[in-house]
Amino acid sequence: MSVAPLGQRAPILHMREIDKTFTGGVVALRRMSLEVNEGDFISLLGPSGCGKSTALRLIAGLMPPTLGRIEWEGGQGAGDLGVVFQEPTLMPWATVEQNVWLPFRLRGQSLASVREKIVEALALVGLEKFAKSYPRELSGGMKMRVSIARALVTRPRLILMDEPFAALDEITRQKLNDDLLSLKAKTGATVIFVTHSVFESVFLSDRILVMAARPGRVIREFQIDAPYPRGMEWRTAKEYGEIARETSDTLHGALAPEAAE
Amino acid sequence: MTIADTTELPARSDAGQGPVFDADEERRARKKRIEGIAKYVIPLAVMSIAIWYWDRIVVWNEIEPYILPRPGLVLQTLIEDWGTLSASLLITLQITGLALGVAVIGGVGLAIIFSLSRYAEMSFSPFAVILQVTPIVSIAPLIFIYIESRMVGLLLCAWIVAFFPILANTTLGLKSADHNLRDLMTIYRANRWQRLRYLQLPSALPYFLGGLKIAGGLALIGAVVAEYVAGTGGIGTGLAFRILEAGYRLQIPRMFAALILIAVTGVIIYATTSLIAHLALRKWHESALKRD
Ligand SMILES: Nc1ncnc2c1ncn2[C@@H]1O[C@H](COP(=O)(O)OP(=O)(O)OP(=O)(O)O)[C@@H](O)[C@H]1O
Ligand SMILES: [Mg+2]
Numbered sequence: 274m275s276v277a278p279l280g281q282r283a284p285i286l287h288m289r290e291i292d293k294t295f296t297g298g299v300v301a302l303r304r305m306s307l308e309v310n311e312g313d314f315i316s317l318l319g320p321s322g323c324g325k326s327t328a329l330r331l332i333a334g335l336m337p338p339t340l341g342r343i344e345w346e347g348g349q350g351a352g353d354l355g356v357v358f359q360e361p362t363l364m365p366w367a368t369v370e371q372n373v374w375l376p377f378r379l380r381g382q383s384l385a386s387v388r389e390k391i392v393e394a395l396a397l398v399g400l401e402k403f404a405k406s407y408p409r410e411l412s413g414g415m416k417m418r419v420s421i422a423r424a425l426v427t428r429p430r431l432i433l434m435d436e437p438f439a440a441l442d443e444i445t446r447q448k449l450n451d452d453l454l455s456l457k458a459k460t461g462a463t464v465i466f467v468t469h470s471v472f473e474s475v476f477l478s479d480r481i482l483v484m485a486a487r488p489g490r491v492i493r494e495f496q497i498d499a500p501y502p503r504g505m506e507w508r509t510a511k512e513y514g515e516i517a518r519e520t521s522d523t524l525h526g527a528l529a530p531e532a533a534e
Numbered sequence: 535m536t537i538a539d540t541t542e543l544p545a546r547s548d549a550g551q552g553p554v555f556d557a558d559e560e561r562r563a564r565k566k567r568i569e570g571i572a573k574y575v576i577p578l579a580v581m582s583i584a585i586w587y588w589d590r591i592v593v594w595n596e597i598e599p600y601i602l603p604r605p606g607l608v609l610q611t612l613i614e615d616w617g618t619l620s621a622s623l624l625i626t627l628q629i630t631g632l633a634l635g636v637a638v639i640g641g642v643g644l645a646i647i648f649s650l651s652r653y654a655e656m657s658f659s660p661f662a663v664i665l666q667v668t669p670i671v672s673i674a675p676l677i678f679i680y681i682e683s684r685m686v687g688l689l690l691c692a693w694i695v696a697f698f699p700i701l702a703n704t705t706l707g708l709k710s711a712d713h714n715l716r717d718l719m720t721i722y723r724a725n726r727w728q729r730l731r732y733l734q735l736p737s738a739l740p741y742f743l744g745g746l747k748i749a750g751g752l753a754l755i756g757a758v759v760a761e762y763v764a765g766t767g768g769i770g771t772g773l774a775f776r777i778l779e780a781g782y783r784l785q786i787p788r789m790f791a792a793l794i795l796i797a798v799t800g801v802i803i804y805a806t807t808s809l810i811a812h813l814a815l816r817k818w819h820e821s822a823l824k825r826d
Contacts, residue, residue: 330717333717333721334720334721335717335720335721351722351723352722354721356717356718356721358714358717360714362712362714362715362718364715364732364733364736365818365819366736366739366817366818366819367736375718375722375732376722378732379719379722379723379724379728379732380722407817407818408818409818
């Protein structure tokens, strides 16, 4: 699926002036505005505690914002959202196939009626042979793939990923990054991806939102025009290094208190 | 930086040798084999020696059978009195089984209600705790005053002791579902019933089965203790009554025979609940997995 160039994409979600203050007074987010467009691959990049997870939880509707509004273009339907957590978050008592079935099962659809979609989603992550396995029989990377398949299976308008590969080793992580991009190319998925890693965000995304903490806020947005699919040549491109350097400078500028004033 | 060549290893022929194990692996495998046999042989041997020693003590000290019978005599009594004893065993088993069944239904049911409503938990868990911490022998006499039917009274006593571990464990299990999976349920708009069915009940299963193992033994204890309190009279007398009765008549071998039946019943109940737990969890739960 081809995606329109940046700036010409149809919006699917608006975050308008979101504030989130927790009881106890922690200001997790202040005046965060974000327009998510169809086909965007957005990275939220920032230090620990800057409200990245909070932003995702707000978008997922797991809690309401203190101020401001989150609006879905045309309203939010069931299955419009897929989520991948830092842990694979699979049900250990269920097979891979049953785990991927969950979003449909909760809508009352039988396994037989959606088997084709499940097989397709598993094929996208390269696990079609493991449909009948239990999670414990899989490696950490494979479990993460199942989790991604489950997020993809309903063909959601938006996929939220909160540091999905942070707990994996470097080699698995790079492989999954490559696979994530080819998945995106095949499905045209819109993704919001939370990460601590500058390189991961520059490799994956076409929009990077750099955030700062206390209070959590977006301090700068980078747009990256490099075309998808991206691979090794993008990792070694000159532009890649430049953007990574600049992103990193912004991030560290925000970390030093006197520079933030 | 230079990368050193790996040191040359002496040439080795692998042809036709099959797998080659090192000494440590060999030792480990041998140890495992020996332990596998010893697991059955050692308890049996020790048990046999203990019984033999019991027999010898009686013979060496010329102890009268009405003080301490020889194991052979106990076995003989067990066979001769099988008619009476087996009828009593059946009744004890019935009470234990029924009490356990009702404890499972009541314990799981109440745990589900607790998980649906924090206020229900706050209101009723004190009662459950009071019932649990009060020794059954001190409640039982009252129960037999208020409850006409001896059988129902016995059942109630056995139920009281069996039900708490199931309630406590299942309540804990229902609360222990992974928080990310709970969020996922919210995101996919699961209703209360789906949440329970697809997430909480499976999460609680290992906890429940742990409770069941304890409750099985407790139900038997409850059934036996309650019968001591209920005393003689009425129809349908279980093993505890046989022990009391034999005690009054100084039929010590018979006391031992009934005692052995109770012990064996307890072991069988434990083995059965353990087997159920193993079968239910072997596909996915850590407790049932062999490390290979
Ligand atoms: N439920 C909550 N109640 C109170 N404070 C919270 C809650 N959740 C998060 N916070 C606070 O809000 C701030 C932002 O948290 P959040 O988890 O969004 O950060 P993050 O950017 O995801 O950090 P990390 O990179 O460590 O995951 C933190 O200071 C955190 O302590
Ligand atoms: Mg986080």
